[in-house]
Amino acid sequence: MTNVIETKNLLRKFGSDETEIIALNKVSVEIEKGEFTAIIGPSGSGKTTLLHLIGGLDEPDDGSVFLSGANIAEMSGNELSDFRRDHIGFIFQAYNLIPVLSAQENIEYIMLLQGVPAAERKSRVGDMLNLVGLEGLGDRRPAHLSGGQQQRVAVARAMASQPDIILADEPTANLDSKTGIALLDVMRELNEKQNMTFVFSTHDQKIMDRATRLIHLEDGAIEKDERK
């Protein structure tokens, strides 16, 4: 199998001197294409930090991150933006949709950044809305969607750019149990049917139950790495 994510000795500190906290301590991990991986651990264990480093949203103090074989530390600002746009999909705990855009425009925007022609964008937006079960709700703005529906739009947005990896930071944390399960089923289905790689940071047992791999973090280090 091909590694789509590879981290080598990732070190990330916050603060300085007496207040210094080591969030990640020499973390090396390899994630293969098509894995449905959950990074789990108690609060402050470094889950979100690892996810941010993998996604190029933060820079490590030491070590390196390879995504689809490319070392993101060697990329310029624009190259990293382009790389995120084309290779990584993000799903955030707080949905983070653009409030002035409708659901379909939120999904379309990333394709606009990619330079996808208008006709193809429209077609893909329709497909994505169907995929996440939001047919007929494309014209609604985020304020007029429930939390679950907003997170579905976020999943569709993350998928729309046809990325190699989707990074999801506590995606079910703000959802009720039923909505969370429905959303996870959507993501699992996408993972199985399209062989898309998902990496979650989570406390949610529902995600852990569905994950094919669990990476346990404790005090910034990998305590256990188990494949189901």
Added chain:
Amino acid sequence: MLTLRIAFRNILRQKRRSLLTGLSMTGGYMLFVFAYSLLEGSYGNIIDIFTLDNTGHIQVHKEDYLDKPKIYKSVQDRATVESTLSDHPKVKSFTPRVFSPALAYGTDKTAPSRVIGVDTETEPTVSRLREKVSEGNYFSTAPDADGYYEAMIGHGLATSLKIGVADEIVLISQGADGSIANDIFVVAAIIGNRTSFDRMAVYLPLATAQEFLAMGGDVHEYAMLIDHRDNSRRVADELAGFLPDLTVSPWEEVQATFYRTMQSDRQGNNFMMGLIVFIVFIGVLNTVLMSVLERTREFGVLRAIGARPASLIRLITLETSILATISVLLGMVLIAPMVYWLSQVGFLVPEPIDMGGIEFQHMKGEFSLQVFLTPMMFMLVTAILISIPPGIRAARILPKEAMGAH
């Protein structure tokens, strides 16, 4: 299109704030256009006073006559000059002139004066000489019953010599051939008033002046009017190409001191107008910065999903430009009737302003595309420039930190 939609919706997101910001830009634009129209109108009036009073839009001389006038530096091949001027489509009218200093006698007084020989027929098509007659009648080329030719003298000279219409005036000067020129003329009219540039002038019919100064058929100057004063430099350059042995000067060079003064005055006024716009845009800058601050999280998300920093700068710039464009267009609709009124009616000043014997009672503005477009371009460029710092601020937002912002 989607980017445009985002920009529009972001403007409408805070309707009241956008409205107030837009109105401040509309007000700034209207003020700018009004002041600009009034200034350009005033400059136009002043330039017309200068050019129509005497200078014309363009002058033709021999060599450096303009800087160092000598009686022998005269235009001899008049036929070529006149056919060139007649053939040029932009030249509306032209007239020849001769000049010479002279000593004037009247009764028992003497005074220095300047003889100006003009073509009695064509001079009024270039200058306001006929309208400047304050006493008497515009002169004729024919001698009177006693054989004396008519002269028109400046108000100052008439006062110095204590002479008036129908009195005799004696002129002594030097002819172009070195001879002493002297003759008696009859005063046909008094020209202008004590502030006129030609208050010490003696106007003679061209042929009379040429004979008096022994110049044959030569002249010192051709003054002309063209289709519009703004084209003077271009037309002068074109004419210079046809008249290689002569010097063709636009009014800006003939009245160089005035022109430089006017330009520096214009720069000062432009600075003041720039200051008005600057003050308006400080408020705009504040609004845009607040807008960026409020949307920190959104910009972080956009950066996270792959928007380049430059695309965020473009978005902010687009939003500000759209608001500025709408504001300016609204301002244009509101101010256009006022500027039109200013150009047609203008302000009636309580006391007429005397400019070299010509009285003006109206301060009028200019109604032209330039009056509307220059402030518009200035406002739009400033809007773009002012939006760049907030845009850079948005572009520098780190996605990771923005995620935690609320």
